[in-house]
Amino acid sequence: MSHLTEAQRSAIEAVLTQELGKLERSMKVSEEAARPVELDQTAVGRLSRMDSMQSQSMAQNLAEREQVRFALIREALERLEAGTFGLCSGCSAPVPFERLLIFPETPTCQACG
Numbered sequence: 001m002s003h004l005t006e007a008q009r010s011a012i013e014a015v016l017t018q019e020l021g022k023l024e025r026s027m028k029v030s031e032e033a034a035r036p037v038e039l040d041q042t043a044v045g046r047l048s049r050m051d052s053m054q055s056q057s058m059a060q061n062l063a064e065r066e067q068v069r070f071a072l073i074r075e076a077l078e079r080l081e082a083g084t085f086g087l088c089s090g091c092s093a094p095v096p097f098e099r100l101l102i103f104p105e106t107p108t109c110q111a112c113g
């Protein structure tokens with residue numbers, strides 16, 4: 001069973017849920033920005049095609065990172081639900097609450113992470 005107290009678990013659940021909501025909102029923005037470069041020159045405005053392709057690829061990188069983080073947070077919430085949250089996925093050691101609070105989506109302890 002989890003080494004965390006009920007209060008610690010709900011504190012972490014609150015952080016995870018909040019982060020998930022923030023990510024959902026910013027993922028919508030990033031997906032918008034990562035859309036293929038608009039070919040209509042009038043829509044591109046002052047940006048040269050090169051500039052807009054560059055910012056599109058930056059937006060894609062960001063969108064990918066956000067998707068990875070989103071999946072990690074979802075998994076962390078599932079572990080909370082299942083009661084396995086807080087145990088390192090590498091060595092099964094209890095991960096200290098302080099680390100969990102700072103990196104609630106991390107599945108490993110400091111040594112394994």
Ligand SMILES: [Zn+2]
Pocket residue numbers: 088089090091092093108109110111112113
């Ligand atoms: Zn470990």
